[in-house]
Amino acid sequence: MIEEKKFVTQYRFAFIDEATKREIRRKLLKAIAIPGYQVPYSSPEMPIARGWGTGGLHVTLAIIGPKDIFKIIDQGSDASVNACNLRNFVQTMTGVETTLDTNKATIIQTRHRITEEVLNEDQIFVYQVPQPEPLRSVERYENKTRQMHGEADYAKMWVSLYEQFVRHGDIMLGAGYPVKVNGRYIMAPSPIPRWDIPNLNNSKAIHLFGAGREKRLYAVPPYTKVEPLEFEDVKFHIEDFKGIPCFRTGYKKAFLDELYYDDGSKHYVINDSNFLDKLVNKELPQQHENSYLNKLGNEA
Amino acid sequence: MGYFAVKGGADAIQNSLELLDFYRLKNATSPLEINQIVSQLRIAVGKIMSEGSLYAPEYAAIAIKQAEGDLLEAAFIIRAFRTTLERRFVSETLNTREMFVRRKISASFREIPGGQILGPSMDYSQRILDVKKAIETKDTIDQILKAFDDKIDKEKLAAITQHDKVIDLLNKDGLIQKANTDEDRRLTDITREAIRFPAPRSARLQMMTRSETGALMSMGYSSMRGFGSVHPTVGELRYGSVPVRIKDPRGRIRYIGAVEVTEAEMITGTKKHNDKGAALFSIGYGLCFGQNDTKVICMGILDTTLRNPDTNMPANDQEFVLYHSEGIEAMGFTNHLKLPHYVTFQSSLNNVREAVERNK
Numbered sequence: 001m002i003e004e005k006k007f008v009t010q011y012r013f014a015f016i017d018e019a020t021k022r023e024i025r026r027k028l029l030k031a032i033a034i035p036g037y038q039v040p041y042s043s044p045e046m047p048i049a050r051g052w053g054t055g056g057l058h059v060t061l062a063i064i065g066p067k068d069i070f071k072i073i074d075q076g077s078d079a080s081v082n083a084c085n086l087r088n089f090v091q092t093m094t095g096v097e098t099t100l101d102t103n104k105a106t107i108i109q110t111r112h113r114i115t116e117e118v119l120n121e122d123q124i125f126v127y128q129v130p131q132p133e134p135l136r137s138v139e140r141y142e143n144k145t146r147q148m149h150g151e152a153d154y155a156k157m158w159v160s161l162y163e164q165f166v167r168h169g170d171i172m173l174g175a176g177y178p179v180k181v182n183g184r185y186i187m188a189p190s191p192i193p194r195w196d197i198p199n200l201n202n203s204k205a206i207h208l209f210g211a212g213r214e215k216r217l218y219a220v221p222p223y224t225k226v227e228p229l230e231f232e233d234v235k236f237h238i239e240d241f242k243g244i245p246c247f248r249t250g251y252k253k254a255f256l257d258e259l260y261y262d263d264g265s266k267h268y269v270i271n272d273s274n275f276l277d278k279l280v281n282k283e284l285p286q287q288h289e290n291s292y293l294n295k296l297g298n299e300a
Numbered sequence: 301m302g303y304f305a306v307k308g309g310a311d312a313i314q315n316s317l318e319l320l321d322f323y324r325l326k327n328a329t330s331p332l333e334i335n336q337i338v339s340q341l342r343i344a345v346g347k348i349m350s351e352g353s354l355y356a357p358e359y360a361a362i363a364i365k366q367a368e369g370d371l372l373e374a375a376f377i378i379r380a381f382r383t384t385l386e387r388r389f390v391s392e393t394l395n396t397r398e399m400f401v402r403r404k405i406s407a408s409f410r411e412i413p414g415g416q417i418l419g420p421s422m423d424y425s426q427r428i429l430d431v432k433k434a435i436e437t438k439d440t441i442d443q444i445l446k447a448f449d450d451k452i453d454k455e456k457l458a459a460i461t462q463h464d465k466v467i468d469l470l471n472k473d474g475l476i477q478k479a480n481t482d483e484d485r486r487l488t489d490i491t492r493e494a495i496r497f498p499a500p501r502s503a504r505l506q507m508m509t510r511s512e513t514g515a516l517m518s519m520g521y522s523s524m525r526g527f528g529s530v531h532p533t534v535g536e537l538r539y540g541s542v543p544v545r546i547k548d549p550r551g552r553i554r555y556i557g558a559v560e561v562t563e564a565e566m567i568t569g570t571k572k573h574n575d576k577g578a579a580l581f582s583i584g585y586g587l588c589f590g591q592n593d594t595k596v597i598c599m600g601i602l603d604t605t606l607r608n609p610d611t612n613m614p615a616n617d618q619e620f621v622l623y624h625s626e627g628i629e630a631m632g633f634t635n636h637l638k639l640p641h642y643v644t645f646q647s648s649l650n651n652v653r654e655a656v657e658r659n660k
Binding site: 011012015016017019020023040041042043044045046047048049050051052054074075076077078079080081082083084085087088100111112113130140141142143146168169170172173174175176191192193194195213215216239240255256257258271273 | 305306308309310312313376377379380382383384385386387491492493494495496497498619628629631632633634635636639640641642643644646647648649650651654655658
């Protein structure tokens with residue numbers, strides 16, 4: 001018979017063993033030193049499934065300390081089931097304080113959104129990345145895409161954007177619009193909407209990207225130039241909500257979710273749950289500023 | 301609203317987990333014991349150790365129980381557990397010539413040194429549903445064990461030694477192609493460093509021994525059936541236990557235990573090396589924890605195909621085979637489609653609506 005004692009396991013702070021945490025930190029430093037460059041890393045298995053945020057978790061768990069305050073969102077929401085699960089995991093493994101308040105957090109992990117509220121120099125923004133390779137749509141082989149990045153050979157990418165324009169009258173890329181970082185590497189910003197792309201540019205926060213399944217880390221350091229790919233005469237543009245206000249706050253300048261009610265009626269509501277809460281509570285959160293947002297009409 | 305909604309998500313998860321336990325236990329049957337799983341689900345345990353990349357039969361059994369028999373899920377649990385373990389030692393190279401052989405067959409020769417040993421195998425079991433398994437009792441099990449024990453000649457058992465390999469015969473005659481000196485022979489560790497392409501053979505074999513059996517089988521099969529050109533002969537297929545040794549801090553080699561492995565050496569014809577000499581045989585190699593003939597045979601086929609890169613054939617394409625036979629990653633990513641995607645969808649929706657406007 002097996003003695004029960006044998007199977008009692010204690011997990012260390014932040015789950016991952018120290019040697020691997022150090023390895024991830026070294027690779028993150030390299031990623032920050034070469035903005036937009038994809039650094040291969042060990043990507044150990046996590047108790048969370050591949051494709052469910054393991055890369056983001058690796059980054060968070062490698063950098064988190066006992067005094068950090070952790071926020072996590074999925075699709076802009078603190079309440080998404082997967083965000084709840086990962087929050088619970090990080091909290092259990094580290095004992096850190098968690099928060100829903102964007103402004104209060106020191107580490108914000110995200111899937112598919114940048115917060116509407118502006119980030120500051122003391123914050124680290126961690127992205128869960130499903131596909132780190134922006135060139136994958138034009139080149140299936142990893143061996144070749146690495147070479148293309150090395151030689152800054154982005155012709156295939158430009159041609160594909162051009163072809164989309166010719167076929168459809170616009171660049172049809174939605175979320176995860178490819179960007180050029182620091183004038184050098186083309187980078188996949190993870191599937192954030194185009195709305196969020198300009199907020200990566202010259203940001204005060206550190207942006208760290210973890211693609212667990214594909215085993216790549218990359219970064220956008222603070223105050224770094226990030227430009228969406230566009231032509232002189234065919235410009236990048238953000239999602240257009242045509243001045244529709246959020247049905248709860250009347251606010252017009254935020255990324256909106258489309259809700260369908262049982263009676264068939266359609267409502268638009270602010271996607272970022274904490275931003276919405278703050279507006280409802282009249283807390284006046286400070287929003288990102290960029291040339292695309294600034295053009296839009298403000299509150300109703 | 302914020303906190304309330306978050307609580308809702310957390311509660312939903314908690315309820316879901318409770319339901320999971322409830323569905324497993326609701327008929328109040330007697331609990332599956334771990335040692336029952338280790339011995340009576342031996343093949344499954346081996347599969348989990350191989351795909352989970354951790355030799356720990358009891359832990360594998362717990363994972364199988366926890367996953368209610370979903371082997372992909374169980375292997376995933378073991379991989380995640382493995383992450384928390386520190387690597388204290390690196391073993392000396394396993395020598396499968398030292399194997400205590402339980403099964404050893406060759407399709408290449410009628411007789412081989414030490415003989416053909418069928419061992420425990422389902423190959424000739426005639427897959428007729430054995431309904432007697434439903435009424436097995438402790439007594440019937442004891443009877444079978446006693447009858448078996450009486451048949452064993454203890455003296456003969458002690459005399460079992462190690463066996464030479466079939467490929468030694470071919471090697472002696474100079475019929476096996478020497479390894480290509482241009483081949484990338486670096487020893488990498490795919491668990492410490494992400495695989496890079498073209499991958500050295502060490503990385504390819506490591507990826508494949510952790511691969512999902514079914515995925516590896518489908519790719520190996522594709523090469524034999526029509527989308528490739530490798531149709532090998534089983535040079536030798538072995539299953540048994542092999543000693544593991546480590547070097548202690550004073551440099552002494554220490555025996556720490558034995559692992560059960562299955563090993564295949566698959567023989568195929570080869571092209572002339574540099575267009576010189578005769579076309580000889582080459583060996584495709586497969587090895588995994590536990591008893592899993594299918595896996596090592598397909599690994600052996602794919603070892604050969606991947607040494608001859610050719611993007612016209614899926615099984616000869618390193619990135620295609622290695623990335624897509626990784627069961628735990630494939631399962632995770634295909635299942636992530638269940639996560640909400642309404643932000644990304646909103647972005648596409650916006651594009652399509654604009655395109656519709658443009659076409660009016």
